[in-house]
Amino acid sequence: xxxxxxxxxxxxxxxxxxxxxxxxxxxxxxxxxxxxxxxxxxxxxxxxxxxxxxxxxxxxxxxxxxxxxxxxxxxxxxxxxxxxxxxxxxxxxxxxxxxxxxxxxxxxxxxxxxxxxxxxxxxxxxxxxxxxxxxxxxxxxxxxxxxxx
Numbered sequence: 001x002x003x004x005x006x007x008x009x010x011x012x013x014x015x016x017x018x019x020x021x022x023x024x025x026x027x028x029x030x031x032x033x034x035x036x037x038x039x040x041x042x043x044x045x046x047x048x049x050x051x052x053x054x055x056x057x058x059x060x061x062x063x064x065x066x067x068x069x070x071x072x073x074x075x076x077x078x079x080x081x082x083x084x085x086x087x088x089x090x091x092x093x094x095x096x097x098x099x100x101x102x103x104x105x106x107x108x109x110x111x112x113x114x115x116x117x118x119x120x121x122x123x124x125x126x127x128x129x130x131x132x133x134x135x136x137x138x139x140x141x142x143x144x145x146x147x148x149x
Contacts, residue, residue, distance in 0.1 A: 048114035
């Protein structure tokens, strides 16, 4: 089942996994902890074998979209990655727009040897990417400190 909220740019594909819980509210779907690790595309492509099977959040600009195969080529800072959009169904897209893709990684014979099977898509055109990257570094440092304590 595909649900899209008119108040936000989030598209979700419900699946049989318990990683994502979507609850319909008066304002549309609300997404609770998706248990997806925030990663940079370069990190996924640097060690694709170790990332297979993980649920991740990845930023990327939509570079190319084959609607017949449901495969997107996304790019972020010179790194390209294939994304399977089958679970998203039909969605509005704009080439060159920045999106956050959330889903599971699997092996693939195309770009980088890995593909993301996206379950959630969010338009992030207004995101300050430098601030996002700084915040991610800070978040990782805090989480590492918490694990030491």
